[in-house]
Amino acid sequence: MMLRILSSEFLKIRKKLIWLLVAAGPIGVVALQAVNYGVRYDYLVAGKETAKLWSGLIGNVSMLALPALMVGLALVASMTAGIEHQMNAWKLTLALPVRKRQVFAGKFLLTALLLLISCTLLVPLTVALGLALGFDGPIPYGDLLTNAYYPYLAAMPFIALQAWLSVTMANQTLPLTIGIVGMIVSMFAGGRFPDWVPYKWPQLVNASHEPLYSVTAGVALGLVVFVAGMAEFVRKDVK
């Protein structure tokens, strides 16, 4: 049943701007770094060893990718839910023989999968930029992948929160405000907040220097938020 719901969800976003956003996020991030490296080529590249060049590039891309992910997840969640809000199609879907919690899970999964696509795109785009800048091998795929997916997993509480807010509220002002404020908070979360603050997790910074702690905490809290959102959605009458 979940597969059927997802296939229906993907059909519904056909020809939607959402796809543009999914692609534009990572492309924008890498394009900005392309400009950065273009302007400051001598400072950033000249005379450095290959490993340093790649790790420098990955770090720079991540620095921009994080706020893009934090605001992107609010936008994507709002757009996927908006498809139903726009023409008040919730009553259409929920009067069908489907479980309400599966409908909610479908929206969350759609949002999460679209963001996963965005994060995945970062990898080939970063590699392309590195090669274009003349970095030679070996390409550190391990680092590339962890930098693409760890922040994504650590941001899971926010994906779940935005999916919840956007699905249950017809007016998207509040969800989007919370999402944008969240992005700003997360940008400054690094050194200032204690480790337990979720806004710090996507940066993968913690006292034990173990990124996987941030990832684990993110996935765990994400699950909790998802279940809480689903419970509220199931309980509420459909507008």
Place this chain on the structure above:
Amino acid sequence: MEMSANQELILETNELTKKLGGKPVVKAVNMQIRRGDIYGFLGPNGAGKTTTIRMLLGLAKPTAGSIRIFGKDIRKMRLAILRKVGSLVEYPSYYGHLTATENLEAVRRLLGVPKSRIDEVLSIVRLTKEAKRPVRGFSLGMKQRLGIATALLGDPELLVLDEPTNGLDPAGIQEIRELIKSLPQTSGVTILISSHLLSEVEQMATRVGIISKGELIYEDSIHRLREQAQGRVRLGVSNPESAWRLLLSHGYPVGWENGRLTVAKADDRTVASIVARLVKQDFEVYRVEEETASLESIFLQMTGTEGSL
């Protein structure tokens, strides 16, 4: 066609109640729909029709009371029930950027019915030619027809249509009406159709339920409602006052109004014998006319509202 009492109940509510913000909007509604009915669910705007229908579809939870559809409790067997129910609630829901076919496909994937159903329902609502156009550009009537097509997609045994003609022009209303009338013959489906206009359902409904201020104040066959609507007979005669006295003295239930005699709920035989009596007593009978109260006025009387009609 008179309904026999032993016909299978498809839908039954028991003291169904819904409070919104502490205010009851549906009060202890006992509704019964039998297999094959076209049930006209009538009431002024804001009487509780849509709230009731939302509860029937499991979209809203009753504050009190219960709903049984196909003999099953909606709270316990919502999915099994909804598998055999097609619905269109208020204005149609659709995805404007998708074509009619894609809209139906989005629902079909959830229902798991064969792809061929899409073409079938499109042809039932006569949208085959428009199937490849984005729904955004559809007229309201076409969107409404698409809504009905969506409702039919799962080949339902019970079709719930909430105000399907709302906002349509007369031609659109006529078209939807013909479409709905043709359904039970083609698919043997039971239909619940709500409206705030009696005239809209009177030509297709076999039974009607009238809801006003949250209460179901009438539920019976349309036939019975028509009987109630049967007017009185007015007689124009010479020397009406003594004619009136004469008839009263013979035990006829005649009234006196503006110089005319009136006979309420008169059957043919009573009218004939009144006329014969009058003629025999040398009264001149100028006219015998039927004054039919319209269904609409009965409806108005029952619901006690005029504004919304």
